[in-house]
Amino acid sequence: MASSVFDRLTAEEQLVFYSLTLTYPIYLIGGLYVLGSALGWLLLILFSLKVYLLGKRGFSINPISKISPIVWLWIICMFVMLLALLVAHIDRQMGTGPTIKSSIGWAKGWALLALFPLLGCMINIRPQIVARGCCIAAASATPFAALGIVASSIGVSGDLFISPVKAIGGPTELFVVKLYGINPETGAARWQFIGPWAPAAGLLSCFYLVLCLAEKDKFWRNAGIVGAVTMCLLSQSRAGWVIFMAIVPIMIGLGTLRNPLSWLAAGILIPALVLIGEPVYQWVMESYTQIKESRPGSTRVRGTLERLALQRWENEAPIWGHGVVERGPKIVEFMPIGTHHSWYGLLFVKGIVGLFALAIPLSLTCIYMLIAAQKSKVARTGLAICVVMVSYSFFENLEILAYVYWPALMWVGISLRPGITSDLPVEKSA
Template sequence: MRPCNFEENVVWYTILGTYLFYFMGILYFVPTLVTWGLTLYLGKKLWQQTDSTPADERIRIPWIIWAWLAAMFAMLVSLVMAHVDFDLGTATLLKSTLGWARGWALWALLPLLGCLSIRPQLIYRAICMLGLQSLVIFPVFVVGFLLRLPDPLYTVPWNVFGGPIGAFQISFYTIDPENRLIRIGLFAPWAAAIGYVSSVFFPLSLAETNRWWRSIGIAAAVLMAVISGSRLAVLALPATWLLTQILSRLSRPSVLIGLSGASLGAGLAAPQLINLVQNFIAQFRSFRSSSSDLRATLDNIALQRWPEALWTGHGIVERGPKLVQFMPIGSHNTWVGLLFVKGLVGFLSLCLAMVATFGVLVFKAQNIFLARVALHLFLALFLNTFGDSIEVTVYLVWPGLLFLGLAYKASEEQPQKPELATLLEVAPS
C-alpha cells in the first residue's frame, strides 16, 4: 500500500510522522496546517473544475458536510458575539478566532477533505503502521518510568503560539495521584487522551484487510486504552463495537425481532436492570472517585454560570477556583463546556450536526461497509464528548474525521470489503 497522488502523500506521511512531530513538539500544529493547506488545495481543484472534468475526478460535497460547515461557522459567530458582549478586546478576539481555526473548524474541514481522491484503505494501513510504531516505542516509555526520568522530560517553547501546555511537554509517563498507578500517554498531551485515540483508531484497524496489519492495529489500540488509565476508553472499545453491530443491521427482520424481544425482557426485569445500571455507575465512578468528583464540580460550576450568557456564552475559557485545582471551567465535558463558552448557539450547532450525522451513517451503514466503519468511529467520537473537550484534542484523531468524509460520499456501487473470518469483523455476513 503506497500513496498515489498529492493528497494521499500528505495524509500518509503526516500519519506516519506522528512520533517525529511529537518529539519535536510540533504535533499540535501539524494537523491544523495540513488541514488548512489541503482545504486550499481542494478549493483550487473546485475552482478549476468544469463540465469536461471526468466524473471520477469531480469534487462533490455531500449535504451533511455543508451542515457541518454551517454549524462550525455558527460557532465562530457565537464566539465573536460573546467577545463583543463582554468587551473582551480585539487581541482576545484574534486569539480566540485562531483557537477556533485550530479546533472546531477542523471538525468541518477534515470531513470536507474526504471529497478529495483518498482511498480509505490507505488510512487503514497508515493507522496500523502507526500502531506498530506505538508497540515498538512503548518499551522505551516503560524504561523511562523505571529510570524515573523527569516528568515532563522537556518542554518546547512553541506554546507561545497558543494551545494547551500539555501539548508541548514531552513526557514518558505520569503517576496517577489517586492510586499511584503509572499512566502512559504516548504521543498525546495527557494519558486519558491516548485512550480517546485508541477508541478512534480501533474501528480503522478492524477494517484493514491484511490479517497481520489488522492484528497489529488492534493490539496497539487495546494497549493504548489500557495504558491510558481511562475508564471511558476501556468501556468504549467493546461498547461502540457492539452498538455498531446492532445499528448497522436494523434493516434485517431478525435484528428487529431480537430487539423487540430484548425490549420486552427489559421491561419485565426493569427494577433489576435499573439496580444493575446504578451499581455499574457507582463502581465506574468509585474506580477514580476524586476524578469523578472533580469533573462533576467543574460541570456544576459551568452550568451555574451559563445563564450569565445564555445564547452566545462567555466567549473564552475561564480558569476554575482552587476547589477544582484551577482547571478550566467545563473542560472535562464538551457539552457543558459549549454552554459556558459558546452558549446555546454553540451547543445546538454541535448537537444538530451530530444528530444529522448519526442519522446519515445509520441509514448508509445498512448497505455500505465504509459507512459501517464510520458509524463505529462516530460512536467513539460521540462517547468521548462526555469525557473531554473534543475541539482541543481534534489534532490527535484527525484521520478519523477525514475518514468520515470518505464515508459521507460513499455509495453502494463502490467495492465493498471482502469477508474476513474474525470474531471482531464488522463487514456484512
Template sequence: MRNLNPAESIVFWTLAATWPLYMLGALYIVGPVLAWSLGGLACLALFLGPAMRRDLRVAGTVPPVVWAWLGGMALMLVALWLGHIGEGLGLGQTIKSTIGWAKGWGMLALLILAGAVLPIRRIAVVRAQSVVALITLLLLPAMLAAPFIGLPERIFVSPLKAAGGPGPEYFTVYLYTLDPSTWTPRWQFYAPWSPFAGLLGTVIVMMALEEKRWQWIAIGILAGLAMILLSKSRMSLVALVVCTVGPRMLPLVAKSFAWQIAAAAMASLAVFGQALLQMVQGAVGAFKSARADSTRVRETLQRIAYDRWQTEAVWFGHGTVQPGPHIVEYMPIGSHHTWFGLLFVKGVTGVLALIVPFVWQLCLALDDTVRNPRRGRLPLGIMLALTILTFGENLEIEVYLLWPAILILGIHAREIAADRVARPVRSGSDPFSTAPTGSAPAC
C-alpha cells in the first residue's frame, strides 16, 4: 500500500498486525484504543475544518445515519446508568460498567463516525484484512498439527489481563481447544472462542471478494473457509452463504425476469410445498442437533432472560449480566444473544437504542446494493453477518475484533452522502448527458 494518509496508516498497520498482537494477548486492549483514537481524530477534524492538514480534512457533513448511531449509543449509556440506579448496584459497579460500555457500544458509534468523517479508503481495510488472511494460512499447518503431536491447548495468559476485561480468555493465546461434547479439537485462531472465529472467517471471505488481484482473492477465501470449517461453527456456515450470495442476488430483484421466476416458483409450491416444508424442518432439526447441548443452553438462557426482564425490569433492565443457574452451566444471563441480552441488561430502552440505527444502516445497504451493486454488496454482507451474529452472540463484547467491518459501514455512509451531494452537480452540468451518475468510487 502506497500513499496512505495518517488515518489509513493507523488502520492498515493495526489490522495487519492482528496475529502479532494476539500472540501478545493485546487485541482486547488495542481494539478500544484504536476506536477511541480514530473517534478523537474524527472529532478533531470536524472541529478544525479547513485548518486541519489536507489529507485529514472532512469531506462534507456527518451523514444522518451516523448521528443516529451516536445518539443510540449515548442512549445506551443512559439506560445503563438508570439500570444501575434502579438495581442499587453502587458507584463502583457503575464506573466499571461505564468502562465496559466504552469498550463495546461506545466503540461501535465511534468507528462508524471515524469511517464517515476521516478519508479512509476501503482498499486500505480490505488489503490489511488480506494480510491477516495470508498470515493465517502460514500459521495453519502448525495449528492443525498441534493437537496430534501433543502440544498444549493454551500457550499462556498475557499479563495484560490486569487491565481488566470480561474474562481471561480475552487475553489467552490458544493453539486449539477441545469441544467438551465430543472431545475433538476445534480451532479459534485469534478469537476468544470458536464460533466467533468462524464469523471472522466470513468477514475475511467477504472482504477478499472485494480484492482486484486473484492472488489476494484466493488467499482470503482459503483463509476464511479454513476459519469457518475448523471452528465448527454452525452459525458461520449459514452466514457464509447468506452474506456472500445474498448481496449478489439482490440486484436481480429490480429485474422483471426475476419476478417472473419468483411467480413460477410460488406456483410450484402448490405441488411441492409440503415436501419442501418437511425438508426445511429436517434441515433445521439436524442443524440444532449438531450441537444439541449448545442449543439447549442458548434457548434456556434466552427464556430466563426474557422472563426476568418481563417481570423485574422492563424499561431499563438489570444494569449488568448475572450468573446463571446450573441448568445453563452457570453461563451469565444476558449473554449469547444480543436482543435478549439487551432486554435483560438495558430493557426496552437499550433495544430501541440499537434497533433504530441498526435497521437504518441495513436499509441503506439494501437500497445501495440494488442501485449500485459494486459499492453496496460488502456493507450489506457485513450488516447481514451482524444480524445473524445478534441472534447467537453478544455484539457488544465482539466489537473489538469486528472493528474493520464496522469501519466499512462508516465509509459506506460517507460514500453514499458524497454521491448524493455530487449527483445534482453532475446531472445539472450537462442536461443532455446520458452518463450514469451514481457510480461507486474505485477501491
C-alpha cells in the first residue's frame, strides 16, 4: 500500500487541500468568493488557537521567529494600504458607512496579499499539499469546459444563477455562476471558469501551470497542465496567452543562472539578437499590434480608463487617492475608473502612497526569489508566481482576484520560509 503524506494531514493542511480539491463544487454553489476571502482568516484563527492551547511544548520553534522579514514588509505595506483608504475617506468626507464597507473590502482584498504569505511562512503547510490540490483544481477545468461546450453547441444559456451568498456584499460578478459567457465583440462563447470574468481565468491558468509543474506525481501533473492549458485557451485572454507561453522559458532562464550553460546560451543568443534585432523588434511590435487589434473595443476602453485614472489622480488626489473606484462615463462603457490595471488603479484609489505600498514588497520579493531560485525548486516556482503577478498587474487588479489565486500567495510564503528544502519530496510506494 502506498505511503503518502496525504495520509497524515494536519488540520491546517486539510483546510487547504480540501478547499482546493472542492474548488468547482464550491464555485457551483456560488461560495468561492466567500471561501477565498475567509479561508486565510480562518487558518490564522485556527493556528493561533493551537499556539495558545499547546504553548511552547507543541512547537520546537517559535512560529513568530519563522516569519521572513519580507513577509513582515508585506504586512506593514498592506496596513499602509488600509491607512491610505482611511485617510482618503476622511479627506473626502465619505462617512462612517462607506468607510466600514471599504475596510471590510480591504480585509477581503489587499490584506490577503500579506495574509497568505504569512500563513505559508509561519504554518508548516507542506508544498506538495498545495501542488496536488492545485493539480486537482486545474484538472477539474477540463470536464467543466466540456460541459460548457456541449451546452453552448445545443444553445443552452451559459448563465446559471446569481448566488444568494451575494448578501454578504461584493461586486455582483463575483457571485455569478456560469458554464460559459459570451464575447461581446464576436458573439462567440468565452469561458471564465471559476473567475469573475474571462481574463481572470487566464490569470489563474498561469498560476495553475507553474504550481502544477511542481507536482511530482506524473498523472496529476499532466492532468493539471491539461486543465491549465484548457483554461488559458478558452478564456481567450490575450494577456493570458502571452504570459502562459512565456512563463516556462522564463522559469528555466531565471532559475538556472548558476549553470554555466545558461551563460553560454546567453552569450550566443544576445549577439544573435543584436544582429537580427531590427526584424525581431518589428515582428514583436507587429504581433503586439495584431493582438491589440483583435479586440479593438476592449483595447480602447482599457486605454481610456488608464488615461482617466492618471489624469484624475494628478489633478484631484495625488497623495492618498480617492478612496474608492468610481463609475466611468459612457466612453468607457461605464466601467469603474480605477480598474483593469493595478498600478493606475492604485494611483486613483490610494494615490502614490498605495502605489509604493505594493511596488516595494513586490519588487523585493522578486529579487529574493531570483536569488533563492538558484538553489531551490520551491523558490523557482515562487519566482514564476512573482513574474505572473508583475505581468498581470498591468491588466488586472491583483487585490480583487486574490480570493482565487490564494494558493499562489501561500506558495510565496512557503518559499520565504527559513530552511525550506531545495526540492519537493517524491512519493514512494511501500
